[in-house]
Amino acid sequence: MAELTHLDAEGKARMVDIGGKPETRRVAIAEGRIAMSDAALAAIRDCTVLKGDVLAAARIAGIMAAKKTAELIPLCHPLALDSVTIDFDFDDRGLRAVSAATLTGRTGVEMEALTAVSVALLTIYDMVKAIDKGMIIGGIRLIQKRGGKSGTWRAVD
Amino acid sequence: MAELTHLDAEGKARMVDIGGKPETRRVAIAEGRIAMSDAALAAIRDCTVLKGDVLAAARIAGIMAAKKTAELIPLCHPLALDSVTIDFDFDDRGLRAVSAATLTGRTGVEMEALTAVSVALLTIYDMVKAIDKGMIIGGIRLIQKRGGKSGTWRAVD
Amino acid sequence: MAELTHLDAEGKARMVDIGGKPETRRVAIAEGRIAMSDAALAAIRDCTVLKGDVLAAARIAGIMAAKKTAELIPLCHPLALDSVTIDFDFDDRGLRAVSAATLTGRTGVEMEALTAVSVALLTIYDMVKAIDKGMIIGGIRLIQKRGGKSGTWRAVD
Amino acid sequence: MAELTHLDAEGKARMVDIGGKPETRRVAIAEGRIAMSDAALAAIRDCTVLKGDVLAAARIAGIMAAKKTAELIPLCHPLALDSVTIDFDFDDRGLRAVSAATLTGRTGVEMEALTAVSVALLTIYDMVKAIDKGMIIGGIRLIQKRGGKSGTWRAVD
Amino acid sequence: MAELTHLDAEGKARMVDIGGKPETRRVAIAEGRIAMSDAALAAIRDCTVLKGDVLAAARIAGIMAAKKTAELIPLCHPLALDSVTIDFDFDDRGLRAVSAATLTGRTGVEMEALTAVSVALLTIYDMVKAIDKGMIIGGIRLIQKRGGKSGTWRAVD
Amino acid sequence: MAELTHLDAEGKARMVDIGGKPETRRVAIAEGRIAMSDAALAAIRDCTVLKGDVLAAARIAGIMAAKKTAELIPLCHPLALDSVTIDFDFDDRGLRAVSAATLTGRTGVEMEALTAVSVALLTIYDMVKAIDKGMIIGGIRLIQKRGGKSGTWRAVD
Numbered sequence: 001m002a003e004l005t006h007l008d009a010e011g012k013a014r015m016v017d018i019g020g021k022p023e024t025r026r027v028a029i030a031e032g033r034i035a036m037s038d039a040a041l042a043a044i045r046d047c048t049v050l051k052g053d054v055l056a057a058a059r060i061a062g063i064m065a066a067k068k069t070a071e072l073i074p075l076c077h078p079l080a081l082d083s084v085t086i087d088f089d090f091d092d093r094g095l096r097a098v099s100a101a102t103l104t105g106r107t108g109v110e111m112e113a114l115t116a117v118s119v120a121l122l123t124i125y126d127m128v129k130a131i132d133k134g135m136i137i138g139g140i141r142l143i144q145k146r147g148g149k150s151g152t153w154r155a156v157d
Numbered sequence: 158m159a160e161l162t163h164l165d166a167e168g169k170a171r172m173v174d175i176g177g178k179p180e181t182r183r184v185a186i187a188e189g190r191i192a193m194s195d196a197a198l199a200a201i202r203d204c205t206v207l208k209g210d211v212l213a214a215a216r217i218a219g220i221m222a223a224k225k226t227a228e229l230i231p232l233c234h235p236l237a238l239d240s241v242t243i244d245f246d247f248d249d250r251g252l253r254a255v256s257a258a259t260l261t262g263r264t265g266v267e268m269e270a271l272t273a274v275s276v277a278l279l280t281i282y283d284m285v286k287a288i289d290k291g292m293i294i295g296g297i298r299l300i301q302k303r304g305g306k307s308g309t310w311r312a313v314d
Numbered sequence: 315m316a317e318l319t320h321l322d323a324e325g326k327a328r329m330v331d332i333g334g335k336p337e338t339r340r341v342a343i344a345e346g347r348i349a350m351s352d353a354a355l356a357a358i359r360d361c362t363v364l365k366g367d368v369l370a371a372a373r374i375a376g377i378m379a380a381k382k383t384a385e386l387i388p389l390c391h392p393l394a395l396d397s398v399t400i401d402f403d404f405d406d407r408g409l410r411a412v413s414a415a416t417l418t419g420r421t422g423v424e425m426e427a428l429t430a431v432s433v434a435l436l437t438i439y440d441m442v443k444a445i446d447k448g449m450i451i452g453g454i455r456l457i458q459k460r461g462g463k464s465g466t467w468r469a470v471d
Numbered sequence: 472m473a474e475l476t477h478l479d480a481e482g483k484a485r486m487v488d489i490g491g492k493p494e495t496r497r498v499a500i501a502e503g504r505i506a507m508s509d510a511a512l513a514a515i516r517d518c519t520v521l522k523g524d525v526l527a528a529a530r531i532a533g534i535m536a537a538k539k540t541a542e543l544i545p546l547c548h549p550l551a552l553d554s555v556t557i558d559f560d561f562d563d564r565g566l567r568a569v570s571a572a573t574l575t576g577r578t579g580v581e582m583e584a585l586t587a588v589s590v591a592l593l594t595i596y597d598m599v600k601a602i603d604k605g606m607i608i609g610g611i612r613l614i615q616k617r618g619g620k621s622g623t624w625r626a627v628d
Numbered sequence: 629m630a631e632l633t634h635l636d637a638e639g640k641a642r643m644v645d646i647g648g649k650p651e652t653r654r655v656a657i658a659e660g661r662i663a664m665s666d667a668a669l670a671a672i673r674d675c676t677v678l679k680g681d682v683l684a685a686a687r688i689a690g691i692m693a694a695k696k697t698a699e700l701i702p703l704c705h706p707l708a709l710d711s712v713t714i715d716f717d718f719d720d721r722g723l724r725a726v727s728a729a730t731l732t733g734r735t736g737v738e739m740e741a742l743t744a745v746s747v748a749l750l751t752i753y754d755m756v757k758a759i760d761k762g763m764i765i766g767g768i769r770l771i772q773k774r775g776g777k778s779g780t781w782r783a784v785d
Numbered sequence: 786m787a788e789l790t791h792l793d794a795e796g797k798a799r800m801v802d803i804g805g806k807p808e809t810r811r812v813a814i815a816e817g818r819i820a821m822s823d824a825a826l827a828a829i830r831d832c833t834v835l836k837g838d839v840l841a842a843a844r845i846a847g848i849m850a851a852k853k854t855a856e857l858i859p860l861c862h863p864l865a866l867d868s869v870t871i872d873f874d875f876d877d878r879g880l881r882a883v884s885a886a887t888l889t890g891r892t893g894v895e896m897e898a899l900t901a902v903s904v905a906l907l908t909i910y911d912m913v914k915a916i917d918k919g920m921i922i923g924g925i926r927l928i929q930k931r932g933g934k935s936g937t938w939r940a941v942d
Contacts, residue, residue, distance in 0.1 A: 387532060388688045640838055750858055
């Protein structure tokens with residue numbers, strides 16, 4: 001089980017000790033999608049045109065969730081994030097959310113970016129579910145991470 | 158914008174008033190998946206065989222997240238959940254998580270079940286990411302909801 | 315000290331027991347203002363016209379804060395709010411926020427409405443402070459409360 | 472919209488990136504007031520003389536709220552505060568609260584001091600509202616800030 | 629494992645379903661102690677005489693912690709508590725804390741009373757640790773519970 | 786009252802200013818026990834053998850609680866912990882929990898280790914209380930602290 005850094009040699013959960021690591025600039029970018037019916041997609045588009053709050057609420061929810069990552073994911077370290085951003089774009093089946101999180105610190109911010117994307121998409125689901133309960137959230141993944149000992153990583157494709 | 162119940166006539170976000178609704182038994186069941194490399198999947202399987210904490214941690218994280226739904230999703234009502242459960246099964250590409258949430262109350266618990274699944278899968282990502290950063294979380298959707306005025310809803314397959 | 319219901323006979327803080335009270339429909343409406351320079355006010359107005367997120371963020375922050383009232387105010391009861399809304403209007407010196415909170419329950423929701431207004435206005439301060447650090451938040455008060463044994467109360471103009 | 476640092480060029484909310492800033496000593500001092508009836512004011516004064524918990528509870532609530540600022544204000548950065556203090560003094564119409572927050576870090580602590588004052592005053596409202604529902608909270612403003620690139624700022628007057 | 633209600637037949641954690649239970653009045657009373665050096669005890673006594681905030685802070689912390697029980701204890705249900713109180717008395721080795729929690733609801737409030745006592749005593753430890761790091765917290769136990777199907781339970785002295 | 790660092794000269798609670806202190810490596814180790822009936826102890830042992838989640842849940846709860854220390858204990862500083870671990874061992878009357886917390890920072894982590902132990906033991910109480918309501922939590926104390934100006938401290942015994 002040595003490979004699973006969040007478990008000790010006996011398989012018990014632990015918060016990995018990052019105390020010896022230097023503080024470096026960390027960046028993580030994650031993405032995800034929500035697929036929905038045409039009616040649901042049209043409602044969000046209309047709302048956006050008309051200054052409705054769907055994407056604004058989802059963006060705020062995602063940013064606030066990034067700050068809560070260590071409360072949600074048991075073995076994540078509490079981090080003083082430098083920044084979080086979330087962007088949305090429409091495609092013909094729904095919406096794509098992309099989040100970037102940055103930190104000057106001792107551990108990566110992948111979980112913060114992934115959490116931001118997840119909660120932003122859940123918020124869209126919540127606001128549109130009266131029209132379409134069958135929406136599907138997927139494709140949540142890390143696109144890129146930079147900084148730290150392991151250096152830059154990019155998703156294949 | 159009348160269709161988007163979480164926006165008022167001018168497109169402003171609001172928490173819908175559920176005060177006039179009767180308290181009824183509500184159930185929601187949601188699912189999601191995480192796809193990973195063979196090496197990552199083998200590590201979780203081994204850990205599970207050896208009493209490691211990966212799935213136990215993910216289950217606890219998901220249950221605790223369900224209780225935080227109203228803190229995460231801006232327009233969700235705070236709810237005194239009757240129960241939350243999370244189960245995992247392996248398939249050949251990774252893991253599937255299923256969560257059921259129940260309530261005796263005035264609004265549905267879809268968001269609680271979906272949040273539980275999302276955070277449980279993010280926790281698995283966190284614990285296994287040292288082996289595989291390319292894991293993808295997807296297929297997060299409502300399978301079934303029961304109770305309330307709109308009655309039973311089931312996902313089309 | 316008998317008058318201060320949140321203290322016992324010796325002056326010690328306590329959470330008042332509401333267990334014997336019936337569940338009734340409760341409503342509270344509160345308001346507050348933020349005064350700012352012409353430049354700051356113009357920036358918000360422009361942003362609003364251009365679909366910027368200032369008021370949307372403040373509204374979401376206020377609604378989420380209402381749900382956190384019992385975490386912030388030591389002797390407040392945790393409540394399963396039926397609804398929260400926040401509205402803003404401009405006057406020539408700044409902005410006015412009005413919040414309405416409702417509950418079917420055993421105690422009033424004045425603190426929830428007041429907390430929503432306070433945090434919404436603090437959020438505006440935060441978003442505009444790069445232009446004007448001298449903004450002043452004031453006039454935070456209860457306008458009306460309905461329901462419960464003490465019945466309806468209205469602020470004297 | 473360039474002036475509103477918390478919005479990007481398209482008016483979307485973002486958490487400003489503070490990663491490039493040096494860590495410096497930051498101080499912010501904020502104040503606020505609550506005006507109340509003579510009866511309410513007398514009750515707090517009596518309670519204070521008699522070791523009642525009103526001001527102690529308000530002080531604790533304000534300090535704890537300062538630590539929650541980033542949870543309440545959507546675009547605030549999570550900060551590891553060095554200190555928070557809150558003081559109260561009586562005037563003939565009510566009470567004045569003053570809070571000082573300090574940090575060794577990359578961004579200012581104005582919002583922490585303002586949040587501490589706001590929640591301390593809301594706590595007083597909560598504890599005294601059985602006597603006087605017409606209390607008004609106002610004059611919440613930054614008095615002084617020190618540290619960081621923009622240096623010292625003091626409120627006029 | 630049938631005896632451990634918080635585990636299912638396979639030993640997996642779950643939040644027990646309380647949906648079928650009637651709402652009844654629940655009461656739980658818990659206690660705990662902190663033992664300390666004479667110097668530490670004298671400091672608290674002096675402070676109490678002089679209106680210092682040690683016990684007031686501990687009382688507030690305990691009450692607020694009771695409201696956070698479901699956030700802390702993974703399988704606890706979120707509850708809308710009717711009341712929480714905490715009292716302290718001195719003995720010659722330190723302090724005893726007693727907490728009572730009440731609820732009109734579907735499950736017991738033992739954990740809320742025990743959590744209130746634990747956090748109140750930890751707060752005393754924190755405030756006095758500059759004088760005595762060797763303080764010991766103990767004797768945390770349920771004294772009495774009433775209400776619900778299992779009726780009244782009392783600790784064997 | 787000068788000895789009680791968390792109170793000012795007038796006995797008012799304050800968060801001590803740690804801004805002038807250097808960042809050093811801090812370690813704190815705390816322990817605690819839960820005593821229970823033979824039947825309860827046997828149930829946990831059996832569950833552990835059978836891969837049940839009791840100790841895994843308690844460990845996760847304790848780690849997550851350590852991260853919440855500044856939310857629970859009013860005058861604790863928010864800290865970006867480097868690591869937290871929790872271990873359990875059985876003795877013939879029950880279980881002993883030991884937690885170690887580490888930080889690179891300006892203040893000690895005693896409260897984090899003590900909070901982790903307390904919440905881990907409360908979680909065990911919660912999961913086993915259907916079998917034995919008379920369990921007693923005790924012996925919660927600091928075993929060792931290292932780092933900072935005051936250097937190393939060890940519990941006598």
